[in-house]
Amino acid sequence: MKLPLRINFDDKDYTYIILNPVLDRDTTELHISLSGQEFLLVQNEKKEWCSKDSAQHQNDDLLKAIGRTIALRFKL
Secondary structure (H helix, E strand, O other): OOOEEEEEEOOEEEEEEEOOOOOOOOOOEEEEEEOOEEEEEEEOOOOOEEEOOOOOOOOHHHHHHHHHHHHHHHOO
16 A cells, blocks of 8 residues: 555544555454554454554554554445
């Protein structure tokens, strides 16, 4: 994809890039770049997107919001 997308979260604007080459209904992992860092979001059994290494990240809620936004935009 490699297009920069924006999200407003907690009254701040963030820009992220989807690194997956293709997104479809079978996508269960999202690779994104946020502020120069790469993150891996995975879909759990409740169909929610969360960071694979959530213990390391301070912005876990932001990553979940990005996952929800991508899922809604691309109908995942």
